[in-house]
Amino acid sequence: MKDMLTVSSSPHLKHPDTTSGIMLDVIIALAPAAIYGCILFGIRALLLIFTCIISAVLAEYIWCKLLKKPISIGDLSAVVTGLLLAMNLSSAVPICIAAIGSAVAIIVVKQMFGGLGFNFANPAITARIVLLVSFPSYMAEFLEPVMYDAVTSATPLVREAGAYTFNELFFGMHGGCIGETSAFLLIVGGLYLILRRVINPIIPVCFIGTVALFSLIFGENVIQQVFGGGLILGAIFMATDYTTSPTTNKGKLIFGIGCGLLTFVIRRFASLPEGVSSSILLMNILVPYINKATLTKPFGVRK
Amino acid sequence: MAKKESILRPVKKIRGGANLPHLKATAEMESVVMPTPAVVKIPLSQHIGAPAKPVVKNGDKVFVGTLIGEAQGFVSANIHSSVSGTVKAVGEIVMNGLPTMCVTIESDGKMEKDPNLAPFKVEKAEDIAEAARQSGLVGLGGAGFPASVKLTPDSKKKITTLVVNGAECEPYITSDYRECIENYNDVLEGIYLIKRMLGIKRVRLCIESNKDEAIKKLYEIASDRRDKKDKIKLMRLPERYPQGAEKVIVYSATGRKIAPGKLPSDVKCIVMNITSIGTLYRFITTGMPLVSKRITVDGTAVKEPKNVIVPIGTPIRELLDFVGEIDENADKILMGGPMMGIALNDLDAVVEKRNNGITVMKETKKAPQTPCIRCGRCAAKCPMGLYPAMVEAATRKNDIEAINGLNVNACMECGCCSYMCPAKRPLVQSMRLAKAQLRREKK
Known part of the structure; x- marks a missing residue:
C-alpha cells in the first residue's frame, strides 16, 4: 500500500470512453468514404485531405502556443475538422485555398469562440461556406472522377432526373465532393458510430427522412435528392456534431427535421445547387434555443 | 422448483x-468472522440526525450489546458496544480529518454478551x-x-x-x-x-x-x-x-x-x-442490537477478497490486516463501493453501521480531462433527469440563478454522469458544489 493515499470525489470508476477515443471513432467511420474518394478522384484528393488535416492541426497548435493554453491537438478534434472539410471540397480546389479553409475552421470558428465545446457553429461547414463565398469560382470547379467515365459536374443534383442509376448514386460512381459520393460507405460509417454509441440515430434519420418525404411530395427524384449530393455526409457526420446539435432527444428531432426542411427549401427554391451546409449552419444557430425549449423535467416532477 | x-x-x-x-x-464466499480487535472506537454519530448522547464513562465495564449512546430526539439512533471490555475514553477524536465523538473500548477478547439482553x-x-x-x-x-x-x-x-x-x-x-x-x-x-x-x-x-x-x-x-x-x-x-x-x-x-x-x-x-x-x-x-456488520473487502488491490463479519468500531487498518495482502500500488481506500464510496485518508477510521464494503483500488492511469464536448451522456444517463454538464458550467461561473433552475437537490450523487463522461469532467463534484452554493445563498 502506498504511504500517501489518494482522496478524491466519487465515483472512483470511469467508463473507458474518452474525448480522443470518440474523435478516433469518427475518423475510423469517415475513413472508408475518404479512401474511396482518393481512389475515385486520384492523388489530388489524397493531397487535399492531408493538407486540410495538417493545416487544421497546425492552426490549433499555433493558436494554443500563442495564447499559452495547453496544447489540445491530442484530443484529435482538429483532425476530424480537417478531414471533414476536405471531404466537403471538390478535388479541383487549390491546395492553398484548402489550407486557408482549415485554418479558418480552427481559428475563427472554433478557437475564437472558446475552443472545443464552445463553438456555436460546425467549424468544417462554416469554413466550407466561407470558402464558397470567398472563392466561388475555385469552389465551383469539379474534376472528373479518374475511375469512371462520368460527365464533369458539380453534383448529380443539378442533372436531370434519371441521368444516373440507383447503383451509380448509392455506391458513388459520379462526380462531386471528395467524401460525399459513396452513400454506401458513409452509411456503413454511420452505422459504426451508432453501434459504438458515438452518435444517436435521431438526427440523421429525421434529416434524411424529411428530405426524402418532401422530395416525394413535390415530385422530385427521391433517390437523386437523397444519395446524389452531400446529404448523407452532412446528416451523419456534420449535423450530429455534439457541440452544435441539441442535447435532448426532442431537440434532436426538431433539429433533424429543421435541417431536412431547410435543405429541401434551399435546393428547390434558392439558386444554390446544394443546401446541406447552409441548412446545418442555420440550424446550428438555433441550437441554444432548441435546447432551452426542450429541457425535460426532473424525475417525479409533473409537467 | x-x-x-x-x-x-x-x-x-x-x-x-x-x-x-x-x-x-466474493458472491459465493461464506462470510468469515474477524478475530476481536484489541480496541474499538465507536462513533456516536453513525446516522443522519442528532448524535447519540454517551451514557458510559471511563472505566465502565461493558458487554456486547450494552447501550453506550442514547438516541437524542426522533431522528437519531442508539449506539451499542460491539465488544466486551472496559471503556477507555469518551470524547472527541479526529477521524478521517473530522472531529468525531467516540467511545473507545478496550476489548477483553471474550466477546461476552450483555446478560440483560x-x-x-x-x-x-x-x-x-x-x-x-x-x-x-x-x-x-x-x-x-x-x-x-x-x-x-x-x-x-x-x-x-x-x-x-x-x-x-x-x-x-x-x-x-x-x-x-x-x-x-x-x-x-x-x-x-x-x-x-x-x-x-x-x-x-x-x-x-x-x-x-x-x-x-x-x-x-x-x-x-x-x-x-x-x-x-x-x-x-x-x-x-x-x-x-x-x-x-x-x-x-x-x-x-x-x-x-x-x-x-x-x-x-x-x-x-x-x-x-x-x-x-x-x-x-x-435482543442483540446492531453491533456488527458484514463487510465486503474487495477491489483491484485486494489479493484475497472476503466477506468479513466485523464488530462496529473496528479500525479499517485491522480489517485490512485480517483480509491479507494488499497490492503495493494501492492508493485509494474507499468506505463503500467504487461508485459512491468515500475515499479515506486515515486508516484509523472505523467500520460504521452504514458500511457494507471497503474497496481498495490500485492506482490507475487517468485519462486526460478535456473541455465538455456536449455529448449529452451525463444527462441521458442521469436517473433523476438532471443536466449535470449545465450544472458544472453554472457552478464554474458561480451563477446562482442558473443553478436554482437546475434542480440540483434532486441529485443523489450516484455518479452515473461522472462515470460516463468522456471528457472526464468532475460532474458529481460540481453537483455537490452547487448544493453547497445554494445552501450558502439561503443563509
Whole structure:
C-alpha cells in the first residue's frame, strides 16, 4: 500500500470512453468514404485531405502556443475538422485555398469562440461556406472522377432526373465532393458510430427522412435528392456534431427535421445547387434555443 | 422448483443509469468472522440526525450489546458496544480529518454478551418502530437514516407496499447477497412480521438478476408458506446501476415516482434494505442490537477478497490486516463501493453501521480531462433527469440563478454522469458544489 493515499470525489470508476477515443471513432467511420474518394478522384484528393488535416492541426497548435493554453491537438478534434472539410471540397480546389479553409475552421470558428465545446457553429461547414463565398469560382470547379467515365459536374443534383442509376448514386460512381459520393460507405460509417454509441440515430434519420418525404411530395427524384449530393455526409457526420446539435432527444428531432426542411427549401427554391451546409449552419444557430425549449423535467416532477 | 413466471418483472424500467462491471468476486464466499480487535472506537454519530448522547464513562465495564449512546430526539439512533471490555475514553477524536465523538473500548477478547439482553415482544404496530429504535438500526444500504423513523406509523400516510431492497447495485459489494444466502430465515421472518404488524398489503422483494441464487433460495422458501397473510412477491430487477437507489427501486417495483424532496411514504411505500430487515428480526428474537456488520473487502488491490463479519468500531487498518495482502500500488481506500464510496485518508477510521464494503483500488492511469464536448451522456444517463454538464458550467461561473433552475437537490450523487463522461469532467463534484452554493445563498 502506498504511504500517501489518494482522496478524491466519487465515483472512483470511469467508463473507458474518452474525448480522443470518440474523435478516433469518427475518423475510423469517415475513413472508408475518404479512401474511396482518393481512389475515385486520384492523388489530388489524397493531397487535399492531408493538407486540410495538417493545416487544421497546425492552426490549433499555433493558436494554443500563442495564447499559452495547453496544447489540445491530442484530443484529435482538429483532425476530424480537417478531414471533414476536405471531404466537403471538390478535388479541383487549390491546395492553398484548402489550407486557408482549415485554418479558418480552427481559428475563427472554433478557437475564437472558446475552443472545443464552445463553438456555436460546425467549424468544417462554416469554413466550407466561407470558402464558397470567398472563392466561388475555385469552389465551383469539379474534376472528373479518374475511375469512371462520368460527365464533369458539380453534383448529380443539378442533372436531370434519371441521368444516373440507383447503383451509380448509392455506391458513388459520379462526380462531386471528395467524401460525399459513396452513400454506401458513409452509411456503413454511420452505422459504426451508432453501434459504438458515438452518435444517436435521431438526427440523421429525421434529416434524411424529411428530405426524402418532401422530395416525394413535390415530385422530385427521391433517390437523386437523397444519395446524389452531400446529404448523407452532412446528416451523419456534420449535423450530429455534439457541440452544435441539441442535447435532448426532442431537440434532436426538431433539429433533424429543421435541417431536412431547410435543405429541401434551399435546393428547390434558392439558386444554390446544394443546401446541406447552409441548412446545418442555420440550424446550428438555433441550437441554444432548441435546447432551452426542450429541457425535460426532473424525475417525479409533473409537467 | 421455482416457477419462473411467478417471479415478477419490474413494473417500470429505470431511466438512464449505467451498465457497470459487477465484479462480485466474493458472491459465493461464506462470510468469515474477524478475530476481536484489541480496541474499538465507536462513533456516536453513525446516522443522519442528532448524535447519540454517551451514557458510559471511563472505566465502565461493558458487554456486547450494552447501550453506550442514547438516541437524542426522533431522528437519531442508539449506539451499542460491539465488544466486551472496559471503556477507555469518551470524547472527541479526529477521524478521517473530522472531529468525531467516540467511545473507545478496550476489548477483553471474550466477546461476552450483555446478560440483560432479552427477546423483544412485538404485539402491535408501534412495537416495530420501538424495536428499530432500541436496536439502533439505521438504513444499512448506505443512507444511515434511522429505521425507526420510517417504521413509525403515521395516520396521515397509509402504507400499502413494502419494498425490500436487495438490489445491491454497487460493484464488488456482496454483503446483502450473503445475508440472503446465510440468514434467509431472519430476512423472511422479518418481512412477515413487519407486513403483519404494519398491515401492509403488498411486499415486493427486489433483487438484481445477477443474484439468481438468492432469488431462487428466497423464492423456494417463501412459496412454501400457505398462510395468505404471508404472501410476498419476489421481483427480479435488471442489472443496472443505480437500481438500488430508493427512488429508482420504488419506481421499478411499483411504477410510482417520488418527486424531489418527497419520501417513499408519500407514494404509500416503505423501502427497507434486506440486511436491515434481517438485523431487526435478530434483535426481536435474541435482543442483540446492531453491533456488527458484514463487510465486503474487495477491489483491484485486494489479493484475497472476503466477506468479513466485523464488530462496529473496528479500525479499517485491522480489517485490512485480517483480509491479507494488499497490492503495493494501492492508493485509494474507499468506505463503500467504487461508485459512491468515500475515499479515506486515515486508516484509523472505523467500520460504521452504514458500511457494507471497503474497496481498495490500485492506482490507475487517468485519462486526460478535456473541455465538455456536449455529448449529452451525463444527462441521458442521469436517473433523476438532471443536466449535470449545465450544472458544472453554472457552478464554474458561480451563477446562482442558473443553478436554482437546475434542480440540483434532486441529485443523489450516484455518479452515473461522472462515470460516463468522456471528457472526464468532475460532474458529481460540481453537483455537490452547487448544493453547497445554494445552501450558502439561503443563509
